[in-house]
Amino acid sequence: MPSLNSGVPALIFRLDRNPFHHGSLGAVRSLGRAGVEVHAFTESPRVPLARSAYLHRPHPMPEPAAGSRQEADRAAVEALDRAGARIGRRAVLIPMDDRAALLAARLPPPVRSRFLQPEVAPELPERLADKAQLVSVCSEFGVSHPATEQPGSLTEVRRAVGRLGLPLIAKWSRPWHLPADSGLRSTTAVHSEAEALNLWERTAEAGCPLLLQRLLPGRPGADWFFHGCFGTDGRLLAGGTGRKELSWPVGAGLTAAGSWQPHTQLTRDAVRLAQRLGYRGILDLDFRWDADTGAYHLLDANPRPGAQFRLFTDDGGTDVVRALHLDLTGRPVADPRPVPGRLFVTENYAPVAALLTARGGRASRAPLPPAGGRRQIEAAWFAPDDLAPFLAMAARTVRRAGRLLAALPGGTARRRGGVRPASTAAPTQGVAPRSGGRLPAPPASRAPGPPSAPRSSPPGPEHAAERRHGEPLPGRPAPQPGRRGAAPPADGDVGRPTARARGTAGSRTETHRRPAESLAAGPTAAAPTPAATSRAAAGTRPPGARSAGRADAAGAPSAVSPADGPPRPSPTPTRAAPAPSSAPRSNTPETTGTSRKVSGDY
Known part of the structure; x- marks a missing residue:
């Protein structure tokens, strides 16, 4: 392997907010393994890329600007200038998405002087990345390219569909201009004239022209x-x-x-x-x-x-x-x-x-x-010498899959401490309902029996903040400190050891996991009856009463022995107090994997 100049750092420049961008991780590992000091723009310190042992320092991406594209580009250039100043030496600049490549080619001289880049004409990267200009480039240099048209009206859309045939491909010429919350994709398969017309009518929202292209099977x-x-x-x-x-x-x-x-x-x-x-x-x-x-x-x-x-x-x-x-x-x-x-x-x-x-x-x-x-x-x-990004990616993938499953009709998984309620809402658009197109029927009413303690429902998004701050969910007792189920730490304490209740021989310091993602919303817990309330105050249970925390295979709460006694109140969980917002951020080196990493300014 050729010897790289380890005295010249590198900055991985990416503006597309995609925590699953494995190309940036590949660049960090490739240069880091060769002894180069690698910096990178990341969405947060907790994304997979920021956990790599070969990343010297993560730098915060500029926040998405609510104003014009010019304001967003100005904010990105300012963030790049700050990153270059923090690095302190000229660094090799490696753009990893189209918008970053276009900005890098047009940097103002004071910012450009901080980096090493190939010398190209400022307009050349845009000629290649812009799909409309690429059509003319292919025509100029005799490169094969699918038949493509850029309609300027609804009438031209209909004519283009007739000439190109269906299905066809619709592309936005400058996909980096698409608003993040628009739902528009850079490339879409179109199967009807109506779909093409609907896309063209959103041209102003997209901020760039729509192209219709012949589909190559x-x-x-x-x-x-x-x-x-x-x-x-x-x-x-x-x-x-x-x-x-x-x-x-x-x-x-x-x-x-x-x-x-x-x-x-x-x-x-x-x-x-x-x-x-x-x-x-x-x-x-x-x-x-x-x-x-x-x-x-x-x-x-x-x-x-x-x-x-x-x-x-x-x-x-x-x-x-x-x-x-x-x-x-x-x-x-x-x-x-x-x-x-x-x-x-x-x-x-x-x-x-x-x-x-x-x-x-x-x-x-x-x-x-x-x-x-x-x-x-x-x-x-996956890399044996750099496992942390793989594990972080796997955890994010599982959480995302769980959210998708929970969004399906009746997809809220059965959780400990409760049974999935029967849904009577209409199925999610684009997802077929169960039971041959019919929604599952609600369970039949049970015969009246002795009153029981109310069961708590699965936590929904409205309870996510309570979970993060350590407060008990409605209908559930507060978790005991030092035991499983205790309150997670604040965002600033994620991954740090938190002191538990001390003074007992078995007490110890544990490390918190990151708070779980918000779960699918469930019905609110049923209010206890007056009789149940009075019995709870007296610390007694009627014969045959059932526990609220367990469920048998048939969906009914399981029996509890009278010897269990009355429920004991749980002490309020303790956790370390978060640092004040005015406290300075730490930039001290920390050992991570095989390299010495410096925390970013987030």
Whole structure:
């Protein structure tokens, strides 16, 4: 592996607020393992990237601006300037999304002087990232591209649908302009004229033109990509061509699994395009094979590393990110030694994509160029020397899956201390109800029996704040300190040991887990009857009374022995007092994994 200049730090520059962006993690690990001091923009100190042992210091992303795009860009440049000042030395700047790449190319001179970047024309990254301008680039340089139209009215939308046929692909020319809460996707499959008309009517909301493109049928083996790093002299320093084995979403998404497959034609076309454009730096291109013509059409061009760039790590350990650092610091880059057949797998997408692809019965593969070599696997998240990001990703994935399941009709899972209530609400839009289209009927009424203590319902979002601050939920006794179920710490105390009740021989200091995500809302707890209230005050139970904290298989509360006695009040849980908001943030180094990390200014 070539020796990188460890005296020159690097800053991973990303503005897309996506905690599952595995490409940024790959860049941090690639440079960190080579001894480079790596900084990165992160959403918070608790996202998977911020937990990497190879990240020297996380820097806060600028908050999404409520004003114009110009104000948002100004805030991003100011955040980049602050990060450069904190680093204190010129650092290699590596944009990881399109908006960051476009801003990096147009930085004002005072900010640009803090970083090392490839010298390219300021407008060139936008010519590639803007999907409307890419159409003209392909036409100018003779690169195959699907038939694309940019309608200017509803009438032109109808004509374009008639010419291109259905289904077709709708793309927003500048997806980084889409509002975060709009629900608009950068690329959408359109199956009717009405869908195309509805999308065009949202052009003002999207902030960029709508493109309609002929659909090239997807099939296994038809999707390809190129990654390359072009040096200051325009020479291809590192990279290669790969084939998408699985994508997420299936058929038109990111690479869930891909393999390194040398493809002479695609490499030649990509290098020729980059050299004719005068491009310098890292370039990511996406192609799709057209079964009708046999041509490989360029679908997207990204002026920055793709998320799966670590697939193209050669036999000497060089990838496009390391090659860029070597070139910008004046060090030579060895000739690439490809590893054909190498695999890249994204653990949080590949299993589901494989299942859905198999169920969909995809068509036969396109013709493939010959490939050989040994088989290596590069995981997007799992790394034996850096486990924390993988564990954080897995925990977030499980929580997100739980929220999705809870949103399904009747999907609130049965929890300890209660039984899932029967739902009478209409099913969620787009989700089929159970029982052949009918909602589950409410349980039959039970015969009246002896009154019992009220059961508490599953906690809903309205109780999330009470859980975070250690207050008991309605209808539940307060948890005892030092035992499971005690109040979690405040946000500032997450992950820190919290003092428990001392003075007993068995007391000890425990470490809190992070507070759980808000659970699906449930019905409020039933109010106790007057008779039950009087018995509770007297500390007695009627014969045959049942406990509120357990449920048997039939859904009824389980019996409690009279020997249990009256319930005992629980003491109020104790926790460490949070630091005052005016206290200065800590920037002292802390040992994390194999590197020495400095906490970010959040």
